[in-house]
Amino acid sequence: MGFAGWFGISLTAASVTAPTIILTLAVADSVHILSTMFQKIREGKNKIEAIIESLRVNLQPVFLTSITTAIGFLTMNFSDAPPFRDLGNIVATGVIAAFLFSVLFLPAIIAVLPIKIKFRKGKEVCKSCDRIANLVINHHNLVFLGTLIIGFILSLGIFRIDLNDQFVKYFSKQYDIRKASDFIEENLTGLDVIEYSLDSKEEGGISNPDYLKKVEKFTNWYKEQASVVHVSSITDIMKRLNKNMNGKFKIPKKRELAAQYLLLYEMSLPYGLDLNNQLNVDKSASRMVVTLKDVTSKDLRAIDEKARQWLKKNTPDLFTYGSGLSIIWANISERNINSMLVGAFWALILISAIMIFALKNFKLGLISLIPNLSPACIAFGIWGIFVGKVGLGLSVIVSLTLGIVVDDTVHFLSKYLRARRELEMNTEDAIRYSFHTVGSAMWITTIALVSGFSVFAFSGYHMNSDMGIMTAITISLALAMDFLLLPTILIKIEEKKNETIKINSNSNYDANYSAS
Template sequence: MTAAFRWIVGHPWRVMLLAVAATLAAAAGLPGLGFTAAYDAYFSPDNPEWQNFQAIEAKFDRRDNVFMALAPAGGEVFSAETLAALREATDAAWALPYASSVTSLVNFHQSFARGDELVVEPLIPPGRLSDPQRADARERALDNDRIAGGLLAEDGNVTAVSVVFDLPDSDKEAAFREITTAVRQLGNRLEAEHPGLGVYLTGSVMLNQAMVDSVRWDLTHLYPPFFLLMFLVLAVFFRRVTTTVATLGVLAMSVTVAFGLAGWAGVVLNTASLAAAIIILTLAIADSVHVLVGYAGALAEGRDKPAAMRESLRINARPVLLTSLTTALGFLAMNFSDSPPFRDLGNIVATGVVAAWGLSITFLPAAMMVLPAPRAGAGRLSRRWLDRLARMVIARRRTLMMAGLLVIAGLSAAIPLNRFGDNYVEFFDPSIEFRHDTEFINRELTGMQLIEYPLHAGAEGAAQAPDFLRRVAALAEWFREQPEVRRVVSVTDLVTRLNKAMNGGDPAAARIPDSRQLIAQYLLVYEMSLPQGTGINDLISLDKSAARLAVVLNPIPDQQMRTLDARARDWMRTNLPRDMVTPGSSISIMFAAIARHNFASMLTGTVLAFVFIAVVMAWAFGSLRLGLISLVPNLAPLAMGFGVWGLTVGQTGLATSVVASLTLGIVVDDSVHLLSRYRLARLEKGLSPADAVRDAFAHVGVALCLTSLVLMLGFALMTLSAFTMTVHMGALTAIIIGLALAADFLFLPPLLVTGDRDAPADDGT
């Protein structure tokens, strides 16, 4: 390696040109990167909840929709002004791009009998209505269980227009953008033309748009302060703008290489995998800082620039390679994730980490040969402070070991306080329009958490059989008795209402008829009487072989939703034929379940990564004893971090399920540098364990403090994101890195002095 270092230092311009050329070659792949805002990108094709959701969409109408709530200032939907706005919104919704179905109060049809004839007519007649007509329509709407709590709030103060879209199979991203632009323009127009009217938008299409909105927010609110902070920290420490710029150049080139190679591989980014950029920028600083601190230290000892850089590379090449390798292994373990974006995130960051390593020992040393030398701002004061810290730690090693073990055990005991689950509405900062609007609709109109059950009857037409429908009705009634449920939507309610209407409104006729042919006739006549674009295919499949039961929930934690689904399946197994027993599905269920799936799969990946890292550490240090000692301060921060999370936040979701693997490679970095210098002092200088600890603190302690500070600040800045997954990942990682630094300074040295001595240890005085 010495010859390679001499060549790098001796041919700086050639090295820099080669590094830039390699970066540009990777950058040529950037146009190959894709981006998707679709929420379904988080689910792999073999995810069971995703497969259930796809099966429902294949059997019934697709649910790509926008739900537009209208809230009049006066709180009365059935005023002349609000009904006029509702008609305008309904008519305009038909003109939205790709709209296939529009449903609202003004085109909802009610059924009743006229003699032996079933009559289906609009709930709200066309034209201007008198006060009595509006009052009558309000009463009938609130009495209709297909309306109240769905298209109309139970107090009659908010209503909605539901629009379903038939999206093209190709370029759905463009279709989403076109729809959301048109919908928002419609909402703005309604609010402008009808003062006091509030328009709120939710639905799967708006969920996808919220993903885009959160990315835009991050680009303008997260990345600028991050770059400014990194520049200030480096500038203050090195006290030279040129050194800071060269370091930032390594960061920018590392990100470019990582995303360029991802583009060559055809990776499609989303809101989660885009976080790779800021993670790489944070991690890439560490290698450069260690090389530059070693370079500045060698210059301070009187060496000239080439000799100082060669000495820095000689000392740092091995630990920098080792830290990069362990960090990359930690991120590569994310390939065990059940969610594709997090697999992409791990691969992109691992690539960036390797690129940062290569650039920090090639481009950066070469650049330093043609730029003014850095002047590390930590100075002798920091070294004196670190020496006093080392002496204190060694002198009180037994107390610190006992206290450390108690803290580790205490915080680790809080890990079970974490609960699994993700609420997709809460993925977004309250400043994002989707979250604000969805929470309003969830509170004032209808629940946006739901579970859908596709209940199969078997053969074509069998879903119209009386026995089958009675079983569906029994399940619906069971759900209505559950405290978590707000309302239940089922074809059995429609059949019951039709039978009652055909029997002169007799309450005793509000039941499922005994004749399959009569039921089929009711549904056929009702469907044929509906206006174009409306139907009942969301309740019963087109071939009448299955019924869909939709259970709308009150706002509840995701774990409680999973518990309700489990209770429902237990009831089905007891009361329904085996063919009708089915798991529930919905966007809410999918996100509620994937965190648990992902944690289980990531546990395997993290364990394997840990084994690989342990082997690498033992091999690198040439000592099984040092390798084993290093494991304690590397694992303890993970356990303590999740314990702190359980005590403070208590919710682990899709993002935090990958943090153990993500941080495993990072927290190893400080202990690697500390142990490398410790081992060097023991072998080359023949120092005792206590003196070797002081030597390590003096030579790498400043760099460890700076790199850990940068890492903590970088990940802490991720909490400014508008996307909660990014916020949680950044916050938990920053906590673990801080705990790792404390463990490396306060817990690892006592372990070394106690467990790695051939003779009585120096007491540190």
């Protein structure tokens, strides 16, 4: 937060969630370091030796998880919404700071302060992890297929997602802004406005009867549309002036007459009032304002597109694009999703490169991304089945969660590779070793992360509450993927490798037999 203050980053409804997110993520690094340290003390090492061993084992995975998490949040800079960019930058800075505190300050303070460790025969969480490991290993084919099938079926819910939101509805009914907005729409007028600048292409052209008739046609078309409560254009003033002067409520037939009416009207206005809010200075273009009631961003995009098609077909010389805050808001969620997909792509590239470099195994680095991408797909599928609507708040979920869910995979694989390379275990025993050494820490960090993000569910601002709930679901699914899918993938890789070796051995045997 100090970083945000020094760099002039404003706190908004989105970026104000940064402290809670940083606090939640900071717990994860500490848990892994402390978990290993306690384990080593129970094995008989003294406190200093346990701290050194814990840092030796966890420094690389903790560094990698911090970097991948920071990358995930930094890709939020691809967002078209500045508050999400601010959130990403603040959290990324906080994650790096949390890493430094975890590997520098935490070990130092533990070394100084007295701690008591109760020696127990076995922790229940570790026993549960061991049972899960044996279950997954003994039934790896069933677990592999079952996880893929269930994940695929749930992911199909993505096709039920409706990209739609309504800004005012993001606020809970307990807030005054929501109460006032609902009252206005129920009793007065609409809150959403689309504005058009209709250009006549000539100076003083707004007095041209042909131009005014085209504007009138466009105005009348809009009045026929559903949810439109009012349309304001220069033709209303012209027809009213014509009625007052000659009793006919219609567009003046002559250009000179229309210009004189307009001049007379402007001269009769009190000092300080004019038509500059409806006309430009050289009177070549007029403003048209459309007020709509109880419409969503999807409705606004649809009617704006419909209006553009009408202009192209009926009055191509007046063609223009709708503008205003409502149009900006209606398009930002859709554009933000496209931008964040680009961000997620770059996050995926960078995280893949880091994983491959850290694991020193190209195939394993790429395959390990499967259990990290699937949680977001399944989470969106579940959201599509039970909720259906996805708005601006959920458009950043993939980038936000990708760096977080990689953490458990990094810790699991680091222990797996350590068992394979240093302890020379086979695949099954290495998986058991990973579950036993890091399984409980993964449980604890997941519970901490899910609890931290679930706090946002109590927010009265639904953009934050939806983001928190979806992130909590994704992180929970990520643990399931790391416990069920990742070990079975490792076993499948080893089986494939053994089959290849066996085939090559048989081929060599046949070749030698033929030669003899």
